[in-house]
Amino acid sequence: MELSPTARVILGMIRMGKRTGYEIKQLVDVSTRFFWAASYGQIYPELRRLEERGLIKGQHQPSGGRSRTEYSLTPAGERALQKWLDSDRELTWELRDEGLLKLFFSTGPEVAQTIQSIRAGHERGVERLREIDPPTDPDCGAPITLEFGIAFNEWAAQWWADAERRLARSPDRHAAAGA
Amino acid sequence: MELSPTARVILGMIRMGKRTGYEIKQLVDVSTRFFWAASYGQIYPELRRLEERGLIKGQHQPSGGRSRTEYSLTPAGERALQKWLDSDRELTWELRDEGLLKLFFSTGPEVAQTIQSIRAGHERGVERLREIDPPTDPDCGAPITLEFGIAFNEWAAQWWADAERRLARSPDRHAAAGA
DNA sequence: GACTACATGTAAGACGTTACATGATTTA
DNA sequence: TAAATCATGTAACGTCTTACATGTAGTC
Structure with missing residues (x-):
């Protein structure tokens, strides 16, 4: 099963230690944004789908009264990420200028x-x-x-x-x- | 009224002398494709919308028994294209690599x-x-x-x-x- | 008390590709 | 006669942005 475009960046960011949707978006906006953007409208639904597929696991960790879900990779998620990283399928790129x-x-x-x-x-x-x-x-x-x-x-x-x-x-x- | 992304390439290609949806697609595929792609699924519906908006005008010019519609810019279409070309709004670009x-x-x-x-x-x-x-x-x-x-x-x-x-x-x- | 940062989420709509369907004409 | 080219189109699906809605916590 292929990873969707947004799934790739999410899995990678979680492996880098970003735990919440909010944190992922923050880092994307100051790093990959220039070659791989992602918006909340993609991130939150995708986090849900990835959890359903068993690639990530979320835990409610409210900080004070503030709702908060920390995600981490499952072994299957690690494998899926690594498989994509290792694949030598031709690298896609598109430009709109x-x-x-x-x-x-x-x-x-x-x-x-x-x-x-x-x-x-x-x-x-x-x-x-x-x-x-x-x-x-x-x-x-x-x-x-x-x-x-x-x-x-x-x-x-x-x-x-x-x-x-x-x-x-x-x-x-x-x-x-x-x- | 803003021009949609695909409208821009269509209007430009028609001004360059490309008359049918098919011809537009041919030229896109060997030229702008690398920084501005377009597929039939975008082109044909957009031609219809542009005609409804009065920016282009189509004429049925079957070649033999082969259905064929030649488009040309209306004065309003010329203006719309030129307006976009002249606008000094910041140029958008996005990359997915x-x-x-x-x-x-x-x-x-x-x-x-x-x-x-x-x-x-x-x-x-x-x-x-x-x-x-x-x-x-x-x-x-x-x-x-x-x-x-x-x-x-x-x-x-x-x-x-x-x-x-x-x-x-x-x-x-x-x-x-x-x- | 106001503003900023943290945090999550959805709905509507715009945008785009792929795969399919159809058929005529030209060329090998 | 088979294949390539000319020509038009749609339906389903996937993707993405924008705008909105909600509420807490910390800081000035």
Whole structure:
């Protein structure tokens, strides 16, 4: 039985020591969010389904009068997570990038304009990611994903800046560039 | 009234001269697919909705006994497309990358393994994109999106190869690397 | 007393893929 | 005549976001 997309992130986060739906969401929002988002509307129902399937086990641990359920992996849950981690099925990825779509359809002077917006987006990306404290776990891949995110946005900002310059230097194309 | 995600790609493709749902899908599959996919299940219903909203106009133009509807933009459709292209609302993007998620949860020797898979994925990406004929339109952004796709995958393959080397050189981390 | 953080949850709707169904035309 | 291509479409299902609802605990 396949793990649903959200199940993957939940199982992983629980193994990392996150015990409640709330805690899982907190960590997602400052870490995997950039390549794997999840909302409460997915998390809570999925926690229930995972418990029904016996992959996690919840215990009511109210803190004061505050309702609270701590989850942990069952042996079956550990296995399911590990099986997914070990599988060498091709890794799926999908991207939805409005900037690239706009650029695809842009013509004439719009092109330079759109490229600028794209570059600005990557520059904001660098800033946002730099604000995140890199996880200090010694032996795990998490910090590398953050490094990659920063490096990618830096590289992309540079690439689009170069593209802007290339465009400006070719006066045969794009009236605006030569003006 | 906002354009739905699929409406954006449809309007743009029609302006590019693609007239039928089938043609739109063909071009999407060899161009925007990598940053903006669309399936028949989205395209045909959306064509209908766009016509109801008066943004496109369809004409039955059977070729032989083969049913066929050619669409074109109405003036309102042109305006709606241009409005979206011109808007400087922040550009949305979302990524769902199973490789990065795996890496986030990987520990010990798994880390190097996952990085290798990610690098392989980008190498395949370069190859796939190189097979696409760059559109020869002189004055539009489309060819740049392909250039970017190739450059990104090349850069990423390189970055992950470097990461592998860095990992192998730090024997304090990851038993497998030192063995 | 007000605000923030902790904590859980649902309902409606938007979005998207997959698999299926149908049939004509062209090419090998 | 078989296969590929052109062409249109839907139904079922899975996924995800947004907005809402509720209440406690700690802090300023």
